[in-house]
Amino acid sequence: MAQAPLSDPDCLIEIVLVGKVGCGKSASGNTILRREEFKSSCSFSTVTKTCERKTEVVCGRKIALVDTPGLDCAEVSSNELFLSLKNKTYKVVNIFLLVIQLGRFTKEQNAAVQKMEDIFGEEVRKFTMILFTHGDMLKRTSIEDYIQKAGEPLGQVIQRYGQRYHVFNNESGPPNQVTELFEKINRMRTVVHNRSYYFVSSGATKSELLLYISMKTGLSFSIVEKELDRGILILTDGFTYLSVMEDIMEYDVKRVEEMKILEEERKRLEEERQEFMGMEIMFKMTRIYWPLWSRRVEEQERLEEERERLEEERKRLEMEIFEELWSWRYVVRNRSEEEIKRLEQRERCEEERERRKEESERREKESERREEERKDL
Structure with missing residues (x-):
């Protein structure tokens, strides 16, 4: 801050x-x-x-x-x-x-x-x-x-x-x-x-933590609080701060900077427009002033459209990243289950092979015993 x-x-x-x-x-x-x-x-x-x-x-x-x-x-x-x-x-x-x-x-x-x-x-x-x-x-x-x-x-x-x-x-x-x-x-x-x-410790309040995050990231207190409410920043039990994903946070910081520039430009244009409209000579505008005002209005509309586009792009990227994370989670889990089944199958085969081997040895011993009995007779 x-x-x-x-x-x-x-x-x-x-x-x-x-x-x-x-x-x-x-x-x-x-x-x-x-x-x-x-x-x-x-x-x-x-x-x-x-x-x-x-x-x-x-x-x-x-x-x-x-x-x-x-x-x-x-x-x-x-x-x-x-x-x-x-x-x-x-x-x-x-x-x-x-x-x-x-x-x-x-x-x-x-x-x-x-x-x-x-x-x-x-x-x-x-x-x-x-x-x-x-x-x-x-x-x-x-x-x-x-x-x-x-x-x-x-x-x-x-x-x-x-x-x-x-x-x-x-x-x-x-x-x-x-x-x-x-x-x-x-x-x-x-x-x-x-x-x-x-100073931020485990007993810090939410306001103290927001101040600390604001100092660390260079973002304003209000922006940090807004990002926290949107879930981009998460408070843990120890009152440290985390990002849901580093690349989301990096993108979001860039987006915030772009939004700052666009918002400042929008405010500047709005102030100029209000000042221009409030002038007593507004009704005397000539063809020289009208195109200038029109261009400013068009520029403002363009900036607003650009802001909406960036917001949509941010949401799209967030969804893509989270979907990819979830898909990888299921892939890893399925692979783990398949590996467990394969190992269990191998263990069963090994047990069956051992059982058959023992059965074969038992039969051989039984055969030898009978052969010896036959010879004795």
């Missing part, structure tokens, strides 16, 4: 800080808020044990900043972190800031990145920017040179997150570092069309 653009001053931006223990999440949050709101420590023991949410106006924008426990914090499970963050952010996040401390990129840091994806899914990559802390460690080295020298593991992380990163010096950084961060966030949100990350 589309969100208000970040340039809108009334748009509340939900930002979540994630990372391993001691990477500088809380300090970065204080830098963004320009005041000491989150408890920060230089040690590698966890200070933040629950999700903390603070609101502020930063760079002319309303933000809600959430500090989280370390991803490697033993005192907070992945499920507890997920549920706590879900409640704190009202089930939607605009931006994740994955905080990584500059220095040697360790296996523990890499594991923390992987754990984030395990908790929130790979979809979270689209809404995440990497925030490097301890920028003073770079000295005269550029961040690009640091990433190149850090090795393949960090390079792969940067690639997975779309080359989106920023550097913070929480001790004595430049005054414009927060402004530059929000400029990058704004560009990043433009790329993903102002969509957001939605």
